[in-house]
Structures are given as C-alpha cells and as structure tokens.
Amino acid sequence: MSDLLHVSSSPHVRSKVDTSSIMLTVFLALMPAALVGIYNFGPNALLLILISIAVSVATEAVYEKIVHKKLTIKDFSAAVTGLLLALNLPPNAPWWIPVIGSVFAILIVKQLFGGLGQNFMNPALAARCFLLISFTGRMTNFAVPDNAWGNVTDTVSGATPLAALKAGESVDWVSLFFGNVQGTIGETSALAILIGAAILLVRGIIDLRIPLTYIGTFAVFVLLFGGHGLDLNYLLCHLFGGGLMLGAWFMATDYVTTPITKRGQLVYGVCLGIFTGLFRIFGGSAEGVSYAIIFCNLLVPLIERFTMPAAFGMGGKKA
Incomplete structure (x- = not known):
C-alpha cells in the first residue's frame, strides 16, 4: 500500500512518457536553433555549446556522487539546461563563461534546492541573469568575426536588432525571422525556434496555452505602449527579435x-x-525576457494559490 501512495517530485505528467523521453525531445527540438547559431557564428559557438553541456552534466554527476544521491544525468535534464544556457550566450564569449554559468545553474539553482522538480526558477535563465550581473561587458558584447568560419581578424561589432530598434534605427523583421543578425547563439532565427516548437507541439510535450498567451499579451503591450501605433514592422521586430x-x-x-x-x-x-x-x-535594456521569466517563476506559488480549484464538497460555509 505504501508503494501505491508514493508521490514523486514534480513535474507530474499523466503520460506513459518518462522524464528522459521528454527531456531528450526538448534537446532535439533545440537543435535547429543551435545549428543555425553554429552556422552563423562559427566554431566558438560550437565550443561554447559543448562546454556548457559537458560542465552541466559533470556538475550534476559530481554533486550527486558526493552527497550519495542517485545519479540522474541519464534523464537529460542537465544536458537540456546546458544547451539552453549556451543558446543564451553571446557567440564570442570566453570559454569560462559557460563553465561558471553551468555550475551556477546546476549546483546553486537546481541541486541545492533538491534537484529536478524542486528548483524554484529556470536554472538556465537564472544562470544567464547571474552572468549578466557579474560579467556585463562579456555578456553584452556581440561582436563576431566577419566570416565566422574563416581565418579573418576583422569583426562586425554593433548593437543587437532590439538595441537598434530601441535607439530609433530601422530594422528588417525578415532578417530576424531567418536569423542573419547579431544576438545570442540560439535566439537569432525565429524560424529555427518555431521548427523546434512545432516538434514539441506534435509530440505533446507542450501546449499553446502559455506561449500564445505570453506572445499575445506582449504584442498588445507593444501596440499600446510602444509609441509606434499599428506599425507592423515594429511589432514583428519585437516578436522575432531577442529572446x-x-x-x-x-x-x-x-x-x-x-x-x-x-x-x-x-x-x-x-x-x-x-x-x-x-x-x-x-527599461534601460533592449531585452527583458530572461528577467521577466525568472520574476514570474517567483510568482507561481501565488498564482497557483488563487487559481487552484476547490476540492469537490469543500468551500461551503459552516453551519
């Protein structure tokens, strides 16, 4: 009977699909964005991705070995965290940036709070925000080689499309959609990200409720307060630009x-x-997705408190 009453940590999904399958699907769904980033930004982008994944997995394995916990690296959650962190890094970041970020994400945000299912915010985004605060110059330098795969020394330095848009410059939303722009490794091509999202939707890993509500609310906010009225190009640049x-x-x-x-x-x-x-x-920055998500992560207990349906037969006034 005790086995029947055992409840594991979240996430609780009514499905025969296990955590490993879910995480592996997410990992594969991120591949289009990762490949576009590697193609656009060259070998250093690939190196950062490999380092971030390797350090994330190693940190989880070493910690669980030290504290005598069951090894969980086979569930691919650490690999997904490492890949997501790498996709949120500038392509010319030094190798030690993903090392510090991965250790912070896995050790501080995930494992010290109990491991998968008990972390209170997204580990990859928490690590990115930590890196932004600690190494602002490194994390906001988006200069990349003019020919990322060639032996050139000249760099193309400039603002990201969102920074240019905030400064009043003209930005082409088509470039943002296909990905030939400045930015972090994995955020430049909206098309590649949407291909990955389609994989998650088809496999039933996610549904449309949160993404569409998020994107729709943001679009309305931009139309109301962006100062450009019904400018479609301006709206699409905000939707396809940044993270x-x-x-x-x-x-x-x-x-x-x-x-x-x-x-x-x-x-x-x-x-x-x-x-x-x-x-x-x-805000002072052209971006805001990372901070918005981790801030709203903190609001989740409060949101659940006020939206949890009352149990059947409960909630009536006492006689």
Whole structure:
C-alpha cells in the first residue's frame, strides 16, 4: 500500500512518457536553433555549446556522487539546461563563461534546492541573469568575426536588432525571422525556434496555452505602449527579435517552474507578456525576457494559490 501512495517530485505528467523521453525531445527540438547559431557564428559557438553541456552534466554527476544521491544525468535534464544556457550566450564569449554559468545553474539553482522538480526558477535563465550581473561587458558584447568560419581578424561589432530598434534605427523583421543578425547563439532565427516548437507541439510535450498567451499579451503591450501605433514592422521586430521566441516556447513552458492549473497558466502568460513589455519598452535594456521569466517563476506559488480549484464538497460555509 505504501508503494501505491508514493508521490514523486514534480513535474507530474499523466503520460506513459518518462522524464528522459521528454527531456531528450526538448534537446532535439533545440537543435535547429543551435545549428543555425553554429552556422552563423562559427566554431566558438560550437565550443561554447559543448562546454556548457559537458560542465552541466559533470556538475550534476559530481554533486550527486558526493552527497550519495542517485545519479540522474541519464534523464537529460542537465544536458537540456546546458544547451539552453549556451543558446543564451553571446557567440564570442570566453570559454569560462559557460563553465561558471553551468555550475551556477546546476549546483546553486537546481541541486541545492533538491534537484529536478524542486528548483524554484529556470536554472538556465537564472544562470544567464547571474552572468549578466557579474560579467556585463562579456555578456553584452556581440561582436563576431566577419566570416565566422574563416581565418579573418576583422569583426562586425554593433548593437543587437532590439538595441537598434530601441535607439530609433530601422530594422528588417525578415532578417530576424531567418536569423542573419547579431544576438545570442540560439535566439537569432525565429524560424529555427518555431521548427523546434512545432516538434514539441506534435509530440505533446507542450501546449499553446502559455506561449500564445505570453506572445499575445506582449504584442498588445507593444501596440499600446510602444509609441509606434499599428506599425507592423515594429511589432514583428519585437516578436522575432531577442529572446522572446526562445523564451516563450522553450523556457516559459518548463514543467517545474510554471503553474499546474489551466487558469494559472493563462495568468502566468499574461504576467510574462506585461513584464517583458515593461522591461523592453520602459527599461534601460533592449531585452527583458530572461528577467521577466525568472520574476514570474517567483510568482507561481501565488498564482497557483488563487487559481487552484476547490476540492469537490469543500468551500461551503459552516453551519
């Protein structure tokens, strides 16, 4: 009887698919964005991805070995965290950046809070924000070689498309959609991200509730407060630029750090859209997705408290 009453840590999914299968599918769904990043930015992007994944997996294995916990590296969650972190790094970052970020994500944010299912915010995004605060210059330098795969020394330095848009410059949304722009390794091609998102949707790993609520709320916010009215190019640049697509489809949908109730997920998506809009339109930085998601992660217990349906037969007034 005790075995029947055993409840494991979240995420709780009513499916025959196990955590390893889910995480492996997410890992493969991130491959289009990763491959585009490697193609655009060259060998250093590939090196950062490999280092980030390897250090994430190694950190989890070493910690669990030290504290005599069951090894969980076969569930691919550490590999997914490492890949997501790498895709959120500038392509010319030094090798030690993903090392520090991966250790912080796995050790501090994930393992010290109990491991998979008990972390209170997305580990990859928490690590990115930690790196942004600690190494701002390194994390906001998006200069890349003019020919990333060649032996050239000249670099193309300049603002990301969102920074240029915030400065009042003209940006072409088509370039943002296909990915031939400055940015982090995995955020430049909205098309590649959407291909990965389609894989997750087809496999039933995620649904449309959070991503569409998030993106829709953000779009309305931009139209109302962006200062450009119904300028379609301006709106599409905000939707396809920066980390919105990667965040909405791959990080805002994280099982562990999102509400479990349907109403709560809608509220969560609305909060994400509003905070991303506030950070982008009125904040000092052109981006805001990472901070919006980890801030809303902290709101999840409160959201669930007010959206959890009452148990059958409960909630009536006492006589």
